Amino acid sequence: MPFSKLGLSSLLTQAIQEQDYSAPTPIQKQAIPVILSGKDLIATAQTGTGKTAAFVLPILEKFNKERTLRGKRIRALILTPTRELAIQIATNVEQYGKHLSLSSMAIYGGVDAEPQKERLIKGVDILVATPGRLLDLAHQRALHFNELEILVLDEADRIVDMGLVGDIYKITDRLPSDRQNLLFSATMTDDVRALAYEFTDNKMGEPATEIAISPKTKAAATISQWLITVDKDTKSALLSHLINEEKWDQALIFIEKKHAAAKLVDQLAKRGIEAEAIHGDRSQAVRERILADFKSGKLKYLVATGVAARGIDIGELSRVVNYDLPFKPEEYIHRIGRTGRAGAKGEAISFVAMGDFKNLCAIESRLNHIIDRKEIAGFPVRKVVPVSILNYVPKNKR
Numbered sequence: 108m109p110f111s112k113l114g115l116s117s118l119l120t121q122a123i124q125e126q127d128y129s130a131p132t133p134i135q136k137q138a139i140p141v142i143l144s145g146k147d148l149i150a151t152a153q154t155g156t157g158k159t160a161a162f163v164l165p166i167l168e169k170f171n172k173e174r175t176l177r178g179k180r181i182r183a184l185i186l187t188p189t190r191e192l193a194i195q196i197a198t199n200v201e202q203y204g205k206h207l208s209l210s211s212m213a214i215y216g217g218v219d220a221e222p223q224k225e226r227l228i229k230g231v232d233i234l235v236a237t238p239g240r241l242l243d244l245a246h247q248r249a250l251h252f253n254e255l256e257i258l259v260l261d262e263a264d265r266i267v268d269m270g271l272v273g274d275i276y277k278i279t280d281r282l283p284s285d286r287q288n289l290l291f292s293a294t295m296t297d298d299v300r301a302l303a304y305e306f307t308d309n310k311m312g313e314p315a316t317e318i319a320i321s322p323k324t325k326a327a328a329t330i331s332q333w334l335i336t337v338d339k340d341t342k343s344a345l346l347s348h349l350i351n352e353e354k355w356d357q358a359l360i361f362i363e364k365k366h367a368a369a370k371l372v373d374q375l376a377k378r379g380i381e382a383e384a385i386h387g388d389r390s391q392a393v394r395e396r397i398l399a400d401f402k403s404g405k406l407k408y409l410v411a412t413g414v415a416a417r418g419i420d421i422g423e424l425s426r427v428v429n430y431d432l433p434f435k436p437e438e439y440i441h442r443i444g445r446t447g448r449a450g451a452k453g454e455a456i457s458f459v460a461m462g463d464f465k466n467l468c469a470i471e472s473r474l475n476h477i478i479d480r481k482e483i484a485g486f487p488v489r490k491v492v493p494v495s496i497l498n499y500v501p502k503n504k505r
């Protein structure tokens with residue numbers, strides 16, 4: 108099915124062609140008509156499914172038909188948990204809207220607010236924002252919401268995890284109740300569902316349409332997953348060995364703690380491997396520079412803490428490594444969703460130490476299969492990790 112069948116006009120389909128998208132992805136096929144019809148939407152879709160275009164394209168289509176914009180006013184607000192994601196979405200808005208004359212910008216913390224305030228004076232059609240900076244600017248009356256038509260909450264599960272729900276309600280309290288609401292989340296936990304219902308319950312009209320793209324918690328099929336059991340103290344040697352021996356072209360390496368990220372970069376450097384780390388303590392400018400280098404291929408190995416890695420969107424990411432296994436199965440699925448995107452192949456490799464056994468059981472029982480194990484010559488383990496029990500239930504859930 109071509110994009111034009113979804114009700115998008117030629118200036119948008121032309122921009123899509125220039126992005127080399129040949130056909131809409133499943134989330135785009137399902138979400139675009141719903142959004143164009145004006146209904147509220149609650150969508151479960153992981154990163155990598157093409158969900159950003161699924162909400163950005165119909166917003167552009169709607170706004171292009173009717174162009175009215177007043178100073179300090181915005182027409183669509185896209186709320187995201189992190190600044191990286193805000194920047195990424197704003198870039199997509201610009202790419203898809205390049206042949207239209209609509210305005211867009213991203214606002215986020217960690218940088219000077221003055222240029223953002225100045226830019227808002229003329230009004231902005233599509234504003235992408237992190238909640239904290241948006242509230243700051245709203246308190247300063249740098250923008251007003253009385254002409255807002257569409258509200259999008261992206262990566263709602265992450266918003267919940269990061270404790271930002273209070274800020275979201277503070278924002279929705281300020282918005283006109285007659286608006287269209289769109290919520291996207293990689294996973295639909297009870298907390299996200301509660302937020303989704305609250306969020307879309309602003310009109311007397313129809314209930315929100317619900318769409319779930321991949322089965323609730325399944326990882327995309329194009330990703331090959333495997334794990335290596337390892338002793339904690341040999342992890343960095345193992346990583347260097349794999350990078351060198353298997354001649355990895357690229358890897359996004361997830362690590363739990365920020366100080367450990369910096370240490371790992373040093374350890375890799377000692378073995379002649381050039382890597383960089385991004386984490387919450389690095390300035391916005393540094394993070395942006397490193398991300399740009401990684402995206403362009405100039406930097407091949409990026410070490411990132413889970414939160415800092417949000418919003419990293421690389422078309423053809425071939426490999427993610429869980430240097431540390433994440434604590435939540437949802438996080439595991441989300442992380443590995445960063446590879447094998449939109450049809451491309453990818454691999455996800457996890458380093459699993461004895462202390463990770465319970466986490467591994469939780470992840471594998473969520474996946475409903477055991478992850479293949481590989482043994483790497485020269486890296487025997489002293490503390491063997493048993494094979495998981497797939498029906499493992501954590502104590503607090505019994």
Ligand code: AMP
Pocket residue numbers: 127128129130131132135153154155156157158159160420421422448449
């Ligand atoms: P997202 O799920 O929004 O993070 O998008 C994941 C990646 O898929 C991005 O790099 C997009 O540029 C790409 N993408 C989005 N829609 C399509 C499409 N219809 N065909 C091919 N790639 C796409």
